[in-house]
Amino acid sequence: MNIYIDESGSINNHDAKRVPYFVVAMIHVTNKEKLKRAYKRFVASNLDRLRELDCDRVDQKTGKIVRPGGKMFVNGKFHELKGNQFDREMKKKFVNYFSKSPYFEIYYIRIKNGRLSDTFCQNTARVFNYNICLSLSYFFSKGFLPDEPCNLQLDERNEKTETKYFLENYLNTQLTMSGTVSGPFTVHYFDSSCNQFIQIADVFANLYYSQLQTLCYNDEMKKLEDVGMLKFIFDFPL
Numbered sequence: 001m002n003i004y005i006d007e008s009g010s011i012n013n014h015d016a017k018r019v020p021y022f023v024v025a026m027i028h029v030t031n032k033e034k035l036k037r038a039y040k041r042f043v044a045s046n047l048d049r050l051r052e053l054d055c056d057r058v059d060q061k062t063g064k065i066v067r068p069g070g071k072m073f074v075n076g077k078f079h080e081l082k083g084n085q086f087d088r089e090m091k092k093k094f095v096n097y098f099s100k101s102p103y104f105e106i107y108y109i110r111i112k113n114g115r116l117s118d119t120f121c122q123n124t125a126r127v128f129n130y131n132i133c134l135s136l137s138y139f140f141s142k143g144f145l146p147d148e149p150c151n152l153q154l155d156e157r158n159e160k161t162e163t164k165y166f167l168e169n170y171l172n173t174q175l176t177m178s179g180t181v182s183g184p185f186t187v188h189y190f191d192s193s194c195n196q197f198i199q200i201a202d203v204f205a206n207l208y209y210s211q212l213q214t215l216c217y218n219d220e221m222k223k224l225e226d227v228g229m230l231k232f233i234f235d236f237p238l
Helices: 032-045 047-053 088-100 124-141 166-176 196-214 218-226
Strands: 002-009 021-029 065-067 104-112 150-155 185-190 230-236
Touching: 002 196, 021 124, 021 196, 032 047, 032 088, 032 196, 047 088, 088 196, 088 218, 104 124, 104 196, 124 166, 124 230, 150 166, 150 196, 166 185, 196 218, 218 230
Parallel strands: 002 150, 104 230, 150 185
Antiparallel strands: 002 021, 021 104
């Protein structure tokens, strides 16, 4: 079993009014080959629009750049999908496209910044890893995910070099040795530009984060539920 993970927002209990949530998207891929082809078709059919969205966004009044471009294209060539470069229409198009032929399931973790303690937030990697472990334990125990060897793939920016193997050891200790699942767990970190499915997780993380901020994506979230792609939203603290 392969699960691809990315996040949107930040963990900061002192800025909870501006950033009330931190979102993690976990994509359980059920058909890798078909999803690869679907990804390539989406990029190819929307290449010009993606290039347009990747330009600098400038405040018309001040002339200042409010959102830098150059995230999805490098030297004029497509590099990777980035959800924070999408506008509202492209996010809707993305959901409509991938919901037609579901080749993956979506699980979300919604962390409420305002309910985190100062002690807990001293180490944001600890918050991230703890929630991955806690949510996976729930998904396995409730039968959402099959009890089989699990490979997690994450954007490498989510982990510092010195703690690269912490999450893998942590999951195997907490979930496998405790008997919650048979395991084992393996964890790998990638440059997201080299991993198409982490890019898909990136877009879905940004979609739900945008929904929590603006409530503009009710129809899209409902569609993901209706077609059976959105399996569960795990809240922390409980």
